[in-house]
Amino acid sequence: MEHFNMALVNWSRAQFALTALYHWLFVPLTLGTSFILAIMETIYVKTGKDIWKRITKFWMTLFGINFAIGVATGIILEFEFGTNWSNYSWFVGDIFGAPLAIEGIMAFFMESTFFAVMFFGWNKVSKGFHLTSTWLVAIGSNLSALWILVANAWMQNPVGMHFNPETARNEMVDFWAILFSPTAVNKFLHTISSAYVLSAIFVIGVSAWFLLKKRNLVLAKRSIVVAATFGLITSIFMVLTGDESARQVYNVQPMKFASMEGLYYGENNAPLVAIGFFDRTPSPTNPNSKEWAAKFEIPNMLSYMATLNPHAFIPGIHDLVHGNEAHNIISYYDRIKMGKLAINALKEFQLAKKAANDSTAKTALKTFETNYKYFGYGYYDNPHDLIPNVPLTFYSFHTMVGLGFWFVLLFILSLIFALKDKLLQKRWLLYLALWTIPLAWLASEAGWMVAEFGRQPWVVQDYMPTLSAVSNIDHTSVMITFFLFAVVFTVLLIAEIKIMLKQINQLKDGGHK
Amino acid sequence: MTELIKKIFYFYYDGFKSMTVGKRLWIIVLIKLFIIFAVFRLFFFHDFLKSNFKTDKERSNYVIEQLIKPSTNHK
Numbered sequence: 001m002e003h004f005n006m007a008l009v010n011w012s013r014a015q016f017a018l019t020a021l022y023h024w025l026f027v028p029l030t031l032g033t034s035f036i037l038a039i040m041e042t043i044y045v046k047t048g049k050d051i052w053k054r055i056t057k058f059w060m061t062l063f064g065i066n067f068a069i070g071v072a073t074g075i076i077l078e079f080e081f082g083t084n085w086s087n088y089s090w091f092v093g094d095i096f097g098a099p100l101a102i103e104g105i106m107a108f109f110m111e112s113t114f115f116a117v118m119f120f121g122w123n124k125v126s127k128g129f130h131l132t133s134t135w136l137v138a139i140g141s142n143l144s145a146l147w148i149l150v151a152n153a154w155m156q157n158p159v160g161m162h163f164n165p166e167t168a169r170n171e172m173v174d175f176w177a178i179l180f181s182p183t184a185v186n187k188f189l190h191t192i193s194s195a196y197v198l199s200a201i202f203v204i205g206v207s208a209w210f211l212l213k214k215r216n217l218v219l220a221k222r223s224i225v226v227a228a229t230f231g232l233i234t235s236i237f238m239v240l241t242g243d244e245s246a247r248q249v250y251n252v253q254p255m256k257f258a259s260m261e262g263l264y265y266g267e268n269n270a271p272l273v274a275i276g277f278f279d280r281t282p283s284p285t286n287p288n289s290k291e292w293a294a295k296f297e298i299p300n301m302l303s304y305m306a307t308l309n310p311h312a313f314i315p316g317i318h319d320l321v322h323g324n325e326a327h328n329i330i331s332y333y334d335r336i337k338m339g340k341l342a343i344n345a346l347k348e349f350q351l352a353k354k355a356a357n358d359s360t361a362k363t364a365l366k367t368f369e370t371n372y373k374y375f376g377y378g379y380y381d382n383p384h385d386l387i388p389n390v391p392l393t394f395y396s397f398h399t400m401v402g403l404g405f406w407f408v409l410l411f412i413l414s415l416i417f418a419l420k421d422k423l424l425q426k427r428w429l430l431y432l433a434l435w436t437i438p439l440a441w442l443a444s445e446a447g448w449m450v451a452e453f454g455r456q457p458w459v460v461q462d463y464m465p466t467l468s469a470v471s472n473i474d475h476t477s478v479m480i481t482f483f484l485f486a487v488v489f490t491v492l493l494i495a496e497i498k499i500m501l502k503q504i505n506q507l508k509d510g511g512h513k
Numbered sequence: 514m515t516e517l518i519k520k521i522f523y524f525y526y527d528g529f530k531s532m533t534v535g536k537r538l539w540i541i542v543l544i545k546l547f548i549i550f551a552v553f554r555l556f557f558f559h560d561f562l563k564s565n566f567k568t569d570k571e572r573s574n575y576v577i578e579q580l581i582k583p584s585t586n587h588k
Contacts, residue, residue: 061534068542072549079558086561090576120528167569168576347581468580471561481557488548495541503534 004467008475012084013466015482017452019076021445022489026070026496028444031145031192032199032234033063034138039226041134045127055219057122059203061503064119069496074148076485084478088459088469093169095161095178096151103147110140145195146188153184155460156451157252163463165349165368170463183252186245187451193238194444197407200231201433201440204414206504208433211423216509224418232411239404243305249454250306250314253461255386256454258317259393261302264290266315266324272301275398278391288390317390321383332383339378342371376463388456396449403443410436 037060044052078100081089089096117125117133125133154160160177161170172178204227210220250257258264261273276295281287300310307314313327323331345368352361380386410433417423423430455461459469532539562572 065534065538068538069545071542072546075549076553079554082560082563083558084561087576087579090562090572091580116525116528119532120524124524167573168580169573343581346577350577350581472579473561477557481553484553484557488545492541492545495537499534499538499541 005470005472005475006467008473008478009467009470011475011478011482012080012470015084015478015485016077016080018482018489019073019080019485020452021448022485022493023070023073023077024445024448025441025493026066026073027145028195028198029066029202030063030070031142031195032197033059033066033202034134034141035196036199036203036227036230037063038131038135038138039230040223041131043226045131051218051222055223058219058507059223060118062206062500065496065499065503067115069492069499073489073492084471084473085459085469086471088464090169091464091469092155092460093161093171095154095158095170095172098172098175099147099151099178103144106140106147107144110137110144114140142192145192149188149191150179150184152451153181153187154178155458156187156455157181157183157248158460158463163372165346165365166353183248186241186248190238190241190245191447193234193241194404194447196234197231197238197404198440198444200227200234200411201407201436203227204231204410204433205435205437208423208430209504210507212427212430212434214424216507217424219507221418221421221423224414224423228411228415228418231407232415235404235408235411239408242401242404246305247307253455254315255317255320256388256393256450257306258315258320259388259390259454260397260450262292262390262394263302263314263316264318266313266319266327268303268313269300269311270302270306270314271297271299272305273394273398274298274301275402276394278394281391287392288387317387321387332377332386335374335377336380336383338371338374339376339380341378342368342375343378345371373462376458376460376465376468379465379468386457388454393450393454396446396453400443400446400450403439403446407436407440407443 037056040052040056040059044056081096114133114136117130118137121130121133158170159181160172160174162173163170178184204224207220207223207227210216246257246260249260258266262276262278263270273292273295274297277293278289279291279293281289303312303314304310306312315324315327315329319327319329321332323329323334345364348364349361349368352358352364377386413426413429414423414433417426417429457465457467459466562575566572566575
């Protein structure tokens, strides 16, 4: 590990994290609001009432602002793959490239055609065609997200590929295994449902502001009914897919799972830490404290969540590092040895090929293939370097889950009081709804952090660690672009918020009381 | 055919012209796209393997060299 330029690795990671975090500020609102718009417009077409057209057009304006500001921010991530992560880009081959290419083509055609009809087509095309375009925008945007998430899921759970030792590339051997891997399916469903929840909270929060200001009352109340219903249904779906995701993580990324729960020592009947705070960290270089300052546990819940058996053994970080024969867990020490064997075998294979020594190449290839599944471990000497930042993963996970349950409650309360037409009297709820808007983004980003920080040090689980994925470039250039991105994205974010606030603020009463 | 192209052109032209959100949004979008594609792409984000190696064979060899290097060091 000491042979890697860690400054370069850390700056490249920081830059990618910054870009992805900012990009993800815009994406979920697009994914969810597109469906809310489609539902609102469907009501308009069904009822023929102008108020629903006005409601749809208002939210469409906010949707358009978010889309315009956010569009192409994801392209920067692709630039970074080629510049900062060239070893990774080469190593993953067409597995990552194919889904991204499909996403690019799909996004381009959907956006240039149906987006245009949706925004410019009012009164120019029939109501039915306009509505179809709005639904196609929603479906297309979400399908677009599918391909990105499939690519990400493959990094967390690499399946359907074969590594070619002559080209150093993973080749796709089973497209369907990649597309329908349980990790990909769950990641897609959980991510999009969380985006729907975020968007529903945005609509409820903005509508709550109108109600607090006693403006646009009909628009606000009806928007809340639609958003709370949509939010309630999708939040239940989000909880269910989150539950299934936890099982997936347990099966394919047990270290991430143990970190999400701060579980150092495995046990049967493992309790779930519902709320917990770690004690002081042992040293500035080691953020992982094994001691709790305080915690509240639910007995047997972690065993049940991971395996559907409340008495099952759940391995902790210690079990994974040191191994556990009774539970058939290979230690990280052994994995490191096998990883080094794989790396050396790859080297021997290359040398034998150059020397046209077929028998040595064949033997080396066999050793390589036997040990390839631990390839990435070979870059390490100390197994403790293979443990992610536990407090960061734990707090991100618990923030996401805790807020997720609050969102379900908010949707229930909003819907009940909206249907009873008592929202105006419940000012506390309106304030809570308004202040939940930033919390929705916090939960969404926290979810992303669980997925990405929790899987460290892997860029491709077990095969390629982050440190061997970077390009051999000067880290100062990465530093410079990091700060450039920080400035550009912050300006964009401020611009979006300002333009949106202006639009919200200048919406005049439509006369429907 | 020409009629159809004309129709599509005016559909977009009228749409952009009658947008109510304002010019500021469009200015931001255009500046953003300029920064991303003309500044970042041209000056900061060259494809490392494409710009340093001519063929896929050279790229493969380079990446393999990178992948097996640490193992030698750890021996």
